[in-house]
Amino acid sequence: MKRFGFNEHHQNEAINYMRFARSKRIIRLKTIDSCFEDLKDSRLVEETFTVDEVRDMLDGLQLVVRGEVETELINTAHTNVLLLRQLFSQAEKFYLRLQTDISELENRELLEQVAEFENTEFKNPNKTNQEISKPKLAPLNEGGVSELLNKEISRLQEENNKLKGRLRTLETQAMGALDEKTRAERALKDLQKVKGEQQMATRSQEITSLEDTVAALQEDYQKSLSVNAASQRDLQDNLVSAKHDLLRVQEQLSLAEKELDRKFQQTSAYRNMKEILTKKNEQIKDIRKRLSKYESDE
Structure with a gap:
């Protein structure tokens, strides 16, 4: 079992569990054997049986064997849970968190190694009896847990004291910074006051200049x-x-225009032009009369 990395103590614990499981398995197998023996003694009393009778006997035997196997499997699962409960309880006392890998439970190579170890350990009956006669290990006392808790409490108290000292230092630094801030604010107010007076004087001069x-x-x-x-x-x-x-x-322009018209009318060219226009008008009238007469004859 050393190939699994167990120390001697854990190896003995594993052997004890395998011995317990082995004894439970032997008892359950004997129970199944007794089921068959009971069937032989109670039902196989005749020379020949019908098919229905054989089927009825097998069904009854199947029901009994199934119940025994199911009970054993359930009991084995519950027993494993109780074993894990013991391990987890001891681990939690030391603030440990154990983890399990369910896939390793079907590792064929490891299962064969466990079977080989079981055959080796329980092959010699004398060795088995010697293992049974070994005294049981004393359970873990609470002293180790208390000591561990006391150490943890001392460490936390020491860390708490360090934090308190650091907090006091930070408070002192904060108070100093606050005092410096107050002094700076006071100096700033004084400076602003002086600057304000200077600005007021400058503004008064500017206002006077603007008024002028x-x-x-x-x-x-x-x-x-x-x-x-x-x-x-x-x-x-x-x-x-x-x-x-x-x-x-x-x-003056109006008088000049009238004078020009009067003078133009008195010229010979104006008179000749007027006579020509008069003749032309008479000729046009004569032509119109002829045309009207011609149209009436038609």
């Missing part, structure tokens, strides 16, 4: 208004004078 500038601009504006009013009056007078001159020129 506004007054000068208002004075210039008033002067500009006076000049503009005088200029406007001059422009209005000039406009009235220009209108009068325009009317006078228009009247």
Whole structure:
């Protein structure tokens, strides 16, 4: 069993469990054998049996054997759970978490090694009796657990004291930083106050300068208004004078046009043109009369 990495103590524990399982298996096999013997003694009393009778006997035997095997399998599973409970309880006392690999339970190579180990260990009856006569190991006492807990408590207390000391140091540093912050805020307020007074003086000077500038601009504006009013009056007078001159020129132009028409009518060219137009008009009238007469004859 050393090939599994067990120490001597765990090897003995494994042997004890295998011995227990072996004894339970032998008892259950004897029970199954007794089922067959009971069938032989109670039912096989005649020389010949019908098919139905044989089938009935086999069905009854199957039911009994099935019940025995199922009971043994259930009992084995529950026994394994109790064994795991013992292991887990001992592990939890030392704050351990055990893990199992279910797939290894069907490892054929390991199963063959266990079978070989069982055959080797239980092949010699004398060795088996010697193993049975060995005294049982004393159960784990609570001293180891208490000692482990005390060590853990001491370590936690020491760590807690260190944390408290560090906390006090941080509090001292925080108070110092708070005092420095207060002094800095006070100095900043004083600086802002002085700076504010300087800014107020500068702003007062700027306001005075702006007021002077506004007054000068208002004075210039008033002067500009006076000049503009005088200029406007001059422009209005000039406009009235220009209108009068325009009317006078228009009247002179009208008289000149009339004079030109009169002089043009008195020229010989005008008279000749007028006579020609008169003759043409008479000719047109004569032609129209002829046309109207011709149209009426048709």
